[in-house]
Amino acid sequence: MKRLVSLLLALLVVHALAADARRSGFDDMSPQVQAMQRDDAANPAMLWVKEGEAMWGRDCVRCHGDAATSMRGVAARYPDFDTASQRPITLSQRINQCRATRQHSMPLAAESDALLSLESYVAMQSRGQPIAPSADPRLQPFRERGEQLFRRRIGQLDFSCAQCHDEHAGQHLGGSTIPQAHPTGYPQYRLEWQALASLQRRLRNCMNGVRAEPFAYGAPELTELELYLAARAAGMRLETPAVRP
Amino acid sequence: MARALITMPPTAKRGDVVEIRTLIAHPMETGYRPGEDGAIVPRNLIRRFSCHYHDGRDEVLVFSAELFPAVAANPFIAFSTVATASGTLRFSWSGDQGFTQTETVSLVVT
Amino acid sequence: MMMKRRELIGAAVGLAGAVWVRPAAANADELAAAIAAFAGGVPVRAGRVEFEIAPLVENGNTVPITVRVQSPMNEADHVKVIAIFNQSNPQRDVANFFLGPRAGRATVSTRIRLATSQQLVAVAKMNDGSCWSHSVDVLVTLAACVEP
Numbered sequence: 386m387k388r389l390v391s392l393l394l395a396l397l398v399v400h401a402l403a404a405d406a407r408r409s410g411f412d413d414m415s416p417q418v419q420a421m422q423r424d425d426a427a428n429p430a431m432l433w434v435k436e437g438e439a440m441w442g443r444d445c446v447r448c449h450g451d452a453a454t455s456m457r458g459v460a461a462r463y464p465d466f467d468t469a470s471q472r473p474i475t476l477s478q479r480i481n482q483c484r485a486t487r488q489h490s491m492p493l494a495a496e497s498d499a500l501l502s503l504e505s506y507v508a509m510q511s512r513g514q515p516i517a518p519s520a521d522p523r524l525q526p527f528r529e530r531g532e533q534l535f536r537r538r539i540g541q542l543d544f545s546c547a548q549c550h551d552e553h554a555g556q557h558l559g560g561s562t563i564p565q566a567h568p569t570g571y572p573q574y575r576l577e578w579q580a581l582a583s584l585q586r587r588l589r590n591c592m593n594g595v596r597a598e599p600f601a602y603g604a605p606e607l608t609e610l611e612l613y614l615a616a617r618a619a620g621m622r623l624e625t626p627a628v629r630p
Numbered sequence: 631m632a633r634a635l636i637t638m639p640p641t642a643k644r645g646d647v648v649e650i651r652t653l654i655a656h657p658m659e660t661g662y663r664p665g666e667d668g669a670i671v672p673r674n675l676i677r678r679f680s681c682h683y684h685d686g687r688d689e690v691l692v693f694s695a696e697l698f699p700a701v702a703a704n705p706f707i708a709f710s711t712v713a714t715a716s717g718t719l720r721f722s723w724s725g726d727q728g729f730t731q732t733e734t735v736s737l738v739v740t
Numbered sequence: 741m742m743m744k745r746r747e748l749i750g751a752a753v754g755l756a757g758a759v760w761v762r763p764a765a766a767n768a769d770e771l772a773a774a775i776a777a778f779a780g781g782v783p784v785r786a787g788r789v790e791f792e793i794a795p796l797v798e799n800g801n802t803v804p805i806t807v808r809v810q811s812p813m814n815e816a817d818h819v820k821v822i823a824i825f826n827q828s829n830p831q832r833d834v835a836n837f838f839l840g841p842r843a844g845r846a847t848v849s850t851r852i853r854l855a856t857s858q859q860l861v862a863v864a865k866m867n868d869g870s871c872w873s874h875s876v877d878v879l880v881t882l883a884a885c886v887e888p
Contacts, residue, residue, distance in 0.1 A: 415794045417804040421851075426637030426651040429704040429802075435635055560881025561798065576799035579657070579703035630798035647844030660853075662830050683842070692842040700826060700834040700853050702802040708849035712842055 390522040394619065407621060408554075409569040410629050413562045418576070422628040430505060430574040430626030433498065433581045437506025440499065444488065452510050458517070460508035461623055464612045466521040472605065473527045473612050477504045477583065495602040501581055505572045508625040516569070516623055518615045531613025534606055540597030546610075561630070567618035568611070570627020577630065584611055634733050636721060641738040642713035650681070651708040654723050654731060660699035675699060676725035679707055685717035697725075713739045767827045767858070774832040775863055778823050779871040784863060789822075789874040791862040800854040800880040809846035809864045809872070813839070819846040821865045828858035854880045 411419060421427050441452050449455045460476055467474035467482070474482065477500055481492035493500035518524075535546045549558070550566035557563065571584040578586070585607045589599035600606045635653040642648050654676065661673025680694040692711045711719070716739045723731045775784060792806040809819045818841045824834035837848045846864070854860075857880045863873045 415796065415798060417794045418798065421804055424651075426635070427653070427706055427708070427804075429653060429706070431635055432633075432653055432655045432704060576802040579801055651849075660830070690842065692840070694838045695848075695850075696836040696838075698831065698833040698835060700829050700831070702851040702853050706804075706849070706851050708806075708847075709837070709839075710843055710845045710847060712844040714842075 387520065387522045390525055391520040394518060394520050394616070405620075407567060407618070408565055409567055409621060409624065410564045411569065411624060411627065413564055414628075414630065418628055418630065422570075422624065428574065428626065428628060430572070430581050430628065433502040433505045433572070434509055434626055436498070436502035437504070437509075440503045441506055444484075444490075445503075448487070452507065456507050456510035458511055458514055460511040460625065461514045461517045462519045464524075464608055464615065465519045466523050471523075473524055473608050475585075475608055475611060476508060477501075478603070478608075480504060480507070496582060496586060501572050501583065504583070505581060505626045508572065508623070511623045512625055514623050515620050516615055516618045518612075518619055524612060527609050528612045528616055530606075531609035531611070534610050535613055535617075540592065540595035542595040544595045546591070566614070567621055568614050569618060569621050570624040570629065572625065573627040573629055575629050581626065584614070633731050634721070634723070636733055636735050638719070638735060638737070640736070641740065644713060644715070644739050646713045647710050648713050648737065649708065649710050650719070651706070652679075652721060653704060653706050655704055656723075656725070656729070658697075658699070658701055658703045658705060662699065673699070674726045674729075676701075676705055676723050676729060678722075678724050679705075680722045681709070681711065682720040682722070683711060683714070683717060684720065685715040689720075692719075713737060715739050770832055771825055771827045771859070771861065774825050775861060775873070778821075778825075778863055779865070782869055782871050784871040784873050786873055786875075788872040789862050789864050791860065791874040791876045793860065793876055793878055795877075795879065797854060797878055797880045800856070800882070802851045803854055803878075803880075804849065804851050805860075806847065806849040807837075807862045807864075807874075811846045811864075811866070813841055813843055813846055815841050816867075818867050819843075819864050820867055822846070822848055823863045823865070824852070825861045825863070826852075826854070826858055827860070829853065829855045834860070854878060856880055 425431050463476040464473040480503055484490045485492050538545045549563050554563050554565040568584050572581050574581045585602055588607055588610060592599035633655055638648055638650040656676050657674060659671050659674040663671050665671040676697050678696060681692050682689050683692045693709045695707060697705060718734050718736050721733045788810045790808045793803065797803050807822050811817055811819050819839045822837040825832050826834055834852050835850060839846055857878060859875055859877050861873055861875045863871055865871050
């Protein structure tokens with residue numbers, strides 16, 4: 386079963402890369418905003434990364450050592466399978482799980498600056514790596530549910546993710562180009578938020594946009610969507626921490 | 631998150647023009663924006679930024695800025711200064727609600 | 741002065757809140773007055789100043805800008821102040837940068853907010869009292885899928 390899943394994922398990646406029409410949101414941005422992302426001295430996300438580095442030095446280095454070594458490639462395979470809950474788990478959830486079970490310390494609140502700082506520092510250690518979803522076969526049913534959620538029409542406007550981001554990507558909504566919606570740079574600094582935040586915040590924004598009741602932070606549906614989106618973006622380069630409009 | 635981030639070279643040759651890029655965490659609340667309850671969120675801005683160059687003898691104000699609500703949150707200011715002698719650069723931000731932040735960075739000039 | 745409040749309705753997607761946008765004529769007068777006040781009666785000439793900004797802005801919350809002034813930046817010839825003004829935000833001032841010969845180069849960068857498509861002006865005041873400027877027109881698009 387594991388071999389079959391590995392094969393399926395490999396085929397997905399090979400197919401995607403062979404005729405790769407996929408674009409990161411980066412490609413749709415103006416040169417000025419692209420420059421903001423490229424320059425670590427100018428990227429506002431680095432304020433969170435710098436804090437994450439300090440937190441790592443206080444709380445994580447004792448077990449994990451130098452993050453550049455131990456965390457390399459980690460974010461690129463998340464969401465991963467969590468044996469304890471028998472469900473997929475996001476990187477920020479894994480960080481909190483580590484704090485609670487191994488450090489016996491308080492979990493950090495979802496979307497808090499503290500959690501986002503640590504998550505962005507860890508995820509940045511995979512910057513430049515291809516998104517490489519875990520081949521654990523136990524993730525497959527959750528990934529499939531994520532794909533169903535992606536294709537399901539929701540909200541008063543009765544749109545599915547797929548309608549905008551598969552069928553109409555590259556066209557315009559208002560004055561904005563519709564992106565293909567690949568999570569290539571999370572946690573990211575979104576100019577609209579004037580802050581750094583997670584993929585889950587962005588998904589909730591989209592749900593609001595079609596006038597649907599957004600899933601709560603940490604909801605299983607959001608993790609399943611993240612899982613599907615990662616597979617859909619498999620092979621694309623991780624840019625964390627990205628800047629996006 | 632971190633309060634401030636300053637990027638500049640640690641060393642320079644005398645007479646070189648050194649590029650300095652600064653970032654500071656701050657919402658730069660304009661005072662024009664309605665909050666979730668409909669009431670206007672009170673203005674909360676960084677008003678002033680300055681850079682003093684202390685070269686062991688004098689401390690000189692080499693650059694400063696006045697900021698208004700039209701400056702984006704987490705203000706980014708990039709400017710330059712001439713490397714005159716080894717010393718420290720003191721960066722200062724101040725604003726509403728008693729906000730102050732100071733960072734010092736050494737510069738070795740050969 | 742009367743403030744006109746316009747609600748912007750996005751195509752098929754809800755956009756949050758209202759944007760305070762004033763009539764263009766009033767803005768142009770105020771912008772001219774702000775520049776004249778800064779220049780202190782000295783005529784402002786176009787030239788020597790380069791205002792670099794994207795002509796089309798994806799998000800008006802954070803717009804990178806760079807202003808460069810041609811000047812050797814020595815004791816005899818240097819920029820003292822670079823002032824940036826806008827036409828259609830709630831107030832005309834954006835930022836003032838104070839330089840001098842210690843700057844080495846008359847180049848400053850920052851990121852600004854633009855409430856709507858409008859004209860922006862960078863004015864440089866030199867040590868000899870002369871004033872130079874560069875105006876740019878910027879188109880600002882509004883984000884889709886915002887938070888409520």
